[in-house]
Amino acid sequence: QSVLTQPPSVSGAPGQRVTISCTGSSSNIGAGYDVHWYQQLPGTAPKLLIYAYINRPSGVPDRFSGSKSGTSASLAITGLRAEDEADYYCQSYDSRLSGHVFGTGTKVTVL
Amino acid sequence: EVQLVQSGAEVKKPGESLTISCKGSGYSFTNYWINWVRQMPGKGLEWMGRIDPSDSYNNYSPSFQGHVTLSVDKSISTAYLQWSSLKASDTAIYYCARHPIAASDGDWFDPWGQGTPVTVSS
Numbered sequence: 001q002s003v004l005t006q007p008p009s010v011s012g013a014p015g016q017r018v019t020i021s022c023t024g025s026s027s028n029i030g031a032g033y034d035v036h037w038y039q040q041l042p043g044t045a046p047k048l049l050i051y052a053y054i055n056r057p058s059g060v061p062d063r064f065s066g067s068k069s070g071t072s073a074s075l076a077i078t079g080l081r082a083e084d085e086a087d088y089y090c091q092s093y094d095s096r097l098s099g100h101v102f103g104t105g106t107k108v109t110v111l
Numbered sequence: 112e113v114q115l116v117q118s119g120a121e122v123k124k125p126g127e128s129l130t131i132s133c134k135g136s137g138y139s140f141t142n143y144w145i146n147w148v149r150q151m152p153g154k155g156l157e158w159m160g161r162i163d164p165s166d167s168y169n170n171y172s173p174s175f176q177g178h179v180t181l182s183v184d185k186s187i188s189t190a191y192l193q194w195s196s197l198k199a200s201d202t203a204i205y206y207c208a209r210h211p212i213a214a215s216d217g218d219w220f221d222p223w224g225q226g227t228p229v230t231v232s233s
Contacts, residue, residue: 046223051217051221057221089155091219097173098170099171099173100158
């Protein structure tokens with residue numbers, strides 16, 4: 001079972017802003033481990049979207065941004081576009097499990 | 112170009128054994144962990160475990176310990192995920208992904224392999 005909790009789904013109209021939360025605990029996010037975000041388009045492998053909370057790899061539009069607050073992290077998508085429809089996952093490290101953990105995943109729907 | 116290329120789709124019967132592979136190219140293979148991630152049909156991502164190609168040290172998620180085996184052949188830059196006796200519940204897509212061994216270099220997964228679908232059915 002996932003130790004990082006995300007909302008199952010979020011939706012918005014084109015051009016709007018949506019946010020996805022990733023809630024952890026004192027053994028992962030709260031312990032200071034970084035949070036990374038991945039985008040999985042339908043039928044494809046996940047792709048790195050944001051690393052170490054706030055950094056975008058080359059080629060990722062600046063419409064995507066990340067932040068941290070306490071034992072949570074958030075991903076924001078501004079100027080929502082049809083091609084942003086995908087599943088999004090957060091990932092961190094958990095000291096209690098001695099391994100990496102993923103969030104439960106969030107499906108973004110563009111209305 | 113940094114790439115992880117995985118072996119092709121597999122269809123197996125319960126009780127059969129299976130090994131799938133993940134070949135790295137375009138980088139120093141022994142400087143990066145190879146992680147394995149399971150995605151069951153319609154479900155989320157689950158971290159299974161990782162292996163250090165330089166010395167084959169590995170650690171597994173408690174959920175997968177004892178059910179799968181990770182190995183590597185650094186001479187051909189290839190990591191393997193192995194089952195000795197498959198179950199129907201092993202039906203999933205399996206991804207490999209790398210991250211640096213040096214902790215100071217971060218632990219995000221990039222890139223990912225294209226995925227290997229495994230179907231286990233009688």
